[in-house]
Amino acid sequence: MRRFPVRSLAVLAAVGTLALTGCGTEAAGRVGGVAATADAERTIRAQKVMRLTEVHEETGMTLLEGPTFDKNGDLLVVDVTAPEGSPKVIRVDVRKKVSRGIRTDGRGAYTSAQFSPYDGRIYLTDYAHGEVVSLAPDGSDPRTFFAGEVDGALMNPDDIAFDKEGNLYLSDARSLSVGDAHGRVVRIDRDGEKATVLAEGLASTNGISFDKDYRGLWISELTQNRISYLGLDGKGEVASQHTAVRVDGGIAQTDSIAVDADGNLYQALHGRAAMVVYDQHGERLATVELPASAKGLESATNVAITPGGTKAYMTVSGPAGGYLYTFDALAKGTRQSNGG
Incomplete structure (x- = not known):
């Protein structure tokens, strides 16, 4: 997830108690006759697919x-701040551009959704109540x-990544307060019986995704604007840990992460309706931006790339509502390309 836009724990508590068409790629411009090389070498323009939600009167946001x-x-797609009676899980036919709600309840504040490779069920993180539920x-x-x-x-579970056997790896934000570093990465066995803290002392752990070879985990830390890499030992335990990328986000912060078949990282930005793309060595490859005509959208929270294809769908939200935008990813989608 991202931090809840205007997002505060008070909003989360309130929620709890309520219990893409084609895109273009632009070459870098020239400054004083010299090709601009600041960070991204290109800008990818995402195109609107459809609006899925409006701002909810009960929660003041979507x-x-x-x-x-x-x-x-x-x-x-999940709507984190949807009140009871409004769809909290939405199914979208992206070809026909139609959607329908498939789940609502009076309790959950769901921040991510993933299908398990073990039992095929949908797993949701309930940030407000520290739970994982399945459908x-x-x-x-x-x-x-x-x-x-x-x-x-107790956890504040944000995003999920599954290993090949169906065990869950969760980003546990623990706190969204400035200066706090109580975030964790938690592994839960696929039967739900055993939970293990793999890493702690993280700054509001948010996005989580395996790398392309399942050798390690990419973790975004929202209040430090950095992406960390956790090397795994082959048994699900952390063997190494280091800061991999420092994201120059300005007023924006690091949200969810997805990884394509080439190992490129798609880092969503909370506080800016955009994503930045890095290769596995930390080189910034591109920035995904909305058209200049898009208004009232403040955060790009997450992305999913079509399995076996390059069509990517990005969730974007703000006072104008909740939208899907699409763009062409740099490589094909895999399981890790469903934003974690």
Whole structure:
């Protein structure tokens, strides 16, 4: 997820108690006759697909997140701040540009959605209540997969990444306060019986995704505007950890992350309706921007790239509502390309 736009824990508490067409690529401009080389060498212009939600009167906002493709090619999206009675999980036919709600309830503040490779169910993180719930692919049969403390502390689970066996790796934000570094990365076995803290002392852990070879995890830390890399030992434990990329976001902050088949990172920005793309060595490759005509959109929270294709769908939100935008990714989509 991203931090809840105008996002504050007070808003989250309030929520809890309520219980793409083609795109173009522009070459870099020239400054004084010299090709501009600042950060990105190109800008990718995303194009509007459709509006999915309006600002909710009850919560004063809408916040789309967690785009993930089902086996039929439909896109599932969550609306973090949707009140009871409004769709909290939305299925989108991106070809026909139609959507329908498949889940609502009076409690959850869902910040991400992923399909498990183990049982095929939809897994949702409930940020406000520290839980992970699962649904049947059609949105029915809700089950609590995990709840309770991990190492003596409740989670604020944000995003999810699955390994090949179906074990869950969660970004646990713990706090969105400036200066706090209590965030964690938590691994939950696929049966939901065992939870292990893999890393801690992180700054509002947000995005999480495996790299292309499942050798490590990319983690975004929202209040430090950095992407960290956790090398894994082959048994699901962290063998190494370092800061990999420092994101020059200005007023924007690092939100969710997705990874394409070439290992490129798509870093969403909370506070700016844009994404930045890096290769696995930290080189900034491109910036994904909305058209200049797009107004009232403040954050690009997440992205999903079509499995086996390069069409990418980005969730964008703000006072104008919650939208899907599309652009051409730099490489094909895989499981890691559903924003974590």
